[in-house]
Amino acid sequence: MGNQATHTSWLPIELTPMAHDVDTLFYIMLGIVTFFFVLVEVLLITFLIRYRRTRTNRVGANVHGSNLLETIWTAVPAIILVFMGAFSIHYVYALQVPPAQKYVIQVTGHEWYWEFKYPNGVDVQTTFEVPAGQNVLFDITSADVIHGFYIPAVRVQQDALPGRRTQFWMNASTDSIGQTFPVPCDQFCGPGHPAMVAYMKVVSEDEFNRWLNAQLQKQKAGS
Amino acid sequence: MEAVLRQPHVEPRPKSFIRDWVLTVDHKKIGIMYGVTSIFFFLVGGLFALLVRTELLTPHEAFVSAQTYNEFYTMHATIMVFAVIIPFLMGAFANYLVPIQIGARDMAFPRMNALSFWLYFLGGLFMLASIIFGMPDAGWTAYPPYSVTSAGPGIDFWVMAIHVVGLSSILGAINIIVTVLRMRAPGMTFHRLPLFVWSTFVTAWMQLFATPALAGAVTTLLLDRHWHTVFYNASQGGDPMMYQHLFWFYSHPAVYIMIVPAFGIISEVIPVFSRKPIFGYHAIAYSSVAIGFLGFFVWAHHMFVAGMSMSAGIPFMISSLVIAVPTSVKIFNWLATMWRGAVEYEVPMMFASLGFIGSFIIGGFSGTIVAMVPLDMHLHDTYFVVAHIHYVLFGGAVMCIMAGLFYWFPKVTGRMYNNKLGYLGFWLYFIGTQVTFFPMHLLGLAGMPRRIAGYAPEFQFWNDVATIGSYILGVGTIVIVANLVWSAKYGVKVGPNPWKARTLEWQTSSPPPEHNFDEIPVVTDTPYRPYTLPEVSGEPEPEPV
Numbered sequence: 001m002g003n004q005a006t007h008t009s010w011l012p013i014e015l016t017p018m019a020h021d022v023d024t025l026f027y028i029m030l031g032i033v034t035f036f037f038v039l040v041e042v043l044l045i046t047f048l049i050r051y052r053r054t055r056t057n058r059v060g061a062n063v064h065g066s067n068l069l070e071t072i073w074t075a076v077p078a079i080i081l082v083f084m085g086a087f088s089i090h091y092v093y094a095l096q097v098p099p100a101q102k103y104v105i106q107v108t109g110h111e112w113y114w115e116f117k118y119p120n121g122v123d124v125q126t127t128f129e130v131p132a133g134q135n136v137l138f139d140i141t142s143a144d145v146i147h148g149f150y151i152p153a154v155r156v157q158q159d160a161l162p163g164r165r166t167q168f169w170m171n172a173s174t175d176s177i178g179q180t181f182p183v184p185c186d187q188f189c190g191p192g193h194p195a196m197v198a199y200m201k202v203v204s205e206d207e208f209n210r211w212l213n214a215q216l217q218k219q220k221a222g223s
Numbered sequence: 224m225e226a227v228l229r230q231p232h233v234e235p236r237p238k239s240f241i242r243d244w245v246l247t248v249d250h251k252k253i254g255i256m257y258g259v260t261s262i263f264f265f266l267v268g269g270l271f272a273l274l275v276r277t278e279l280l281t282p283h284e285a286f287v288s289a290q291t292y293n294e295f296y297t298m299h300a301t302i303m304v305f306a307v308i309i310p311f312l313m314g315a316f317a318n319y320l321v322p323i324q325i326g327a328r329d330m331a332f333p334r335m336n337a338l339s340f341w342l343y344f345l346g347g348l349f350m351l352a353s354i355i356f357g358m359p360d361a362g363w364t365a366y367p368p369y370s371v372t373s374a375g376p377g378i379d380f381w382v383m384a385i386h387v388v389g390l391s392s393i394l395g396a397i398n399i400i401v402t403v404l405r406m407r408a409p410g411m412t413f414h415r416l417p418l419f420v421w422s423t424f425v426t427a428w429m430q431l432f433a434t435p436a437l438a439g440a441v442t443t444l445l446l447d448r449h450w451h452t453v454f455y456n457a458s459q460g461g462d463p464m465m466y467q468h469l470f471w472f473y474s475h476p477a478v479y480i481m482i483v484p485a486f487g488i489i490s491e492v493i494p495v496f497s498r499k500p501i502f503g504y505h506a507i508a509y510s511s512v513a514i515g516f517l518g519f520f521v522w523a524h525h526m527f528v529a530g531m532s533m534s535a536g537i538p539f540m541i542s543s544l545v546i547a548v549p550t551s552v553k554i555f556n557w558l559a560t561m562w563r564g565a566v567e568y569e570v571p572m573m574f575a576s577l578g579f580i581g582s583f584i585i586g587g588f589s590g591t592i593v594a595m596v597p598l599d600m601h602l603h604d605t606y607f608v609v610a611h612i613h614y615v616l617f618g619g620a621v622m623c624i625m626a627g628l629f630y631w632f633p634k635v636t637g638r639m640y641n642n643k644l645g646y647l648g649f650w651l652y653f654i655g656t657q658v659t660f661f662p663m664h665l666l667g668l669a670g671m672p673r674r675i676a677g678y679a680p681e682f683q684f685w686n687d688v689a690t691i692g693s694y695i696l697g698v699g700t701i702v703i704v705a706n707l708v709w710s711a712k713y714g715v716k717v718g719p720n721p722w723k724a725r726t727l728e729w730q731t732s733s734p735p736p737e738h739n740f741d742e743i744p745v746v747t748d749t750p751y752r753p754y755t756l757p758e759v760s761g762e763p764e765p766e767p768v
Binding site for chain 2: 025026029036043047063070156182188189
């Protein structure tokens with residue numbers, strides 16, 4: 001997997017426009033929590049040092065509370081958090097509702113490998129290819145226990161459950177043509193869980209069709 | 224109280240160990256037994272954590288097989304949740320402190336209290352027995368169908384342990400609720416209750432309502448395993464997701480069961496060592512109630528990717544974000560308590576301030592990030608969540624337990640811990656926590672799944688850092704436990720109230736007599752009164768009660 005696109009200590013590359021939107025939401029949240037993190041840590045350290053017990057500062061002030069302050073530090077976080085929740089709702093629907101035009105790949109989790117079925121009957125395991133610039137819908141289920149179908153570069157996962165179908169869709173950017181992305185199982189499924197990684201190669205539409213045909217010929221020859 | 228303290232104590236006849244401890248119904252002794260047992264299991268669970276981290280030193284399965292690794296992390300999490308944090312807070316601290324802090328002689332049902340402890344002890348033995356007969360390997364969540372198909376007796380031991388510990392938890396909760404409602408000393412109104420009592424009272428209600436759901440989940444799991452029922456068998460009409468709903472209907476409130484009493488400890492420690500009344504008593508008390516209530520409406524945030532439609536997660540996202548508000552209210556009130564205080568850097572205060580507030584907020588903030596449905600789609604089941612829960616449970620609950628242990632140690636033993644070793648333990652814990660758990664955020668962002676014995680080689684650097692951090696925590700644990708064990712026998716003797724604290728447990732001898740108070744105290748004021756200078760008040764400290 002020489003051309004694998006991974007980062008080791010931050011978000012992986014953004015394979016889809018949706019991944020970019022999700023990252024933007026993440027950076028907004030990260031900005032907000034960093035602000036409050038710094039605020040609390042600075043107050044904590046300042047109070048620890050400034051109000052430490054000394055010969056001249058032997059007892060604390062006679063203060064029991066302040067309704068104004070309570071109101072402020074209840075209302076401000078509440079407003080920010082509910083606003084952020086409401087703000088993110090349209091992302092949820094954008095992720096959930098696939099476009100009308102889409103190419104459906106059936107994904108099945110097994111102990112311990114991934115199986116991918118294409119509309120023309122091609123059935124592959126572990127390594128699979130997807131066309132760039134097209135809406136691809138993964139229709140996910142499991143043949144045995146629960147698995148988790150997770151593409152970090154797309155920023156989406158859905159569990160693969162027996163007796164239930166889950167879905168998500170993506171539109172891989174044409175910038176990533178030729179790159180391969182890890183697709184780890186993200187729901188514990190037994191001793192084979194760590195090794196249950198598929199590899200998704202993003203290719204151009206032409207190449208994708210060539211690959212599909214080649215796979216189909218191979219499959220016919222094999223059966 | 225002066226008069227009470229000067230009354231001569233009649234020396235009781237020496238009792239045999241069995242009579243003194245095994246058959247005791249004294250809430251303090253039961254509390255100590257809970258504490259000692261919890262510390263033992265803390266060492267066992269910690270050992271499993273170190274084995275897990277050692278395996279993760281290298282990307283491939285070098286040290287143990289994936290199967291063994293799965294057993295190790297399952298044992299680590301199960302022991303830490305069910306045999307350490309919950310019994311430590313709601314068994315050890317609540318048992319010891321609630322009756323004495325409300326001015327009672329014991330719990331409402333002392334024999335049931337002893338039964339709670341021994342059931343917990345039995346549940347712990349089931350966990351230990353599984354080390355010999357076969358360990359569970361399905362994680363502390365034990366999701367079916369994997370947990371149904373998992374071979375060997377491990378899961379059965381796990382179910383037995385959960386059942387027995389769960390029953391202990393329910394009985395303990397009933398005891399605390401009735402004790403707080405019925406056993407308060409004259410004048411101990413609800414608005415004079417110490418905040419630790421408030422927090423355990425709320426937590427007990429959560430245990431009472433949530434634990435039966437867990438019992439239902441694991442019972443049906445056991446039936447599916449051995450008696451061919453199909454609760455979780457999708458091919459015959461069962462639904463694996465139903466288990467997750469039942470499990471999290473307990474286990475999300477359980478996260479609050481593990482942190483709300485810990486908040487209660489902090490609300491006692493910070494005002495005492497700031498020499499100042501707690502800031503916003505009512506806000507802190509009622510924010511616990513709010514957490515207890517809201518805690519029942521967030522469970523499905525564990526299941527955003529589990530097969531619900533994504534939009535079904537929206538109400539749970541909003542409730543999960545809203546539940547951060549009462550927690551942040553507490554944080555600001557604790558900070559405001561230190562503001563214009565006279566802060567003493569005693570060991571319990573170090574754990575409570577820098578240790579707890581300084582670390583726990585990272586877990587709180589990462590919680591708001593994973594609460595958001597679109598972000599959880601990426602971060603769910605990655606190391607980001609592992610980082611989050613460990614900042615909540617280690618940076619949060621364990622730091623509070625340590626604050627509480629050092630704070631009440633002189634009360635329970637009548638002796639002071641070794642101060643230098645106390646600071647050493649604190650710094651090892653504080654640094655170890657950051658080194659172990661902070662890198663996990665980065666691994667999670669990069670997409671490293673949790674519960675894997677082997678991982679992609681590019682993740683090795685941060686995994687090695689985390690493993691080194693875990694060894695620092697291991698050393699810290701040895702330093703802390705050795706300090707407490709040694710000091711319990713050889714520490715400097717202390718008087719009834721070395722911290723000049725105001726809650727009732729400090730107004731009786733250290734350790735307190737079996738009946739707590741020679742005379743039931745009459746309470747006339749809140750324990751959170753302002754401190755005055757000795758030359759102004761004319762006394763070393765103002766008279767309590």
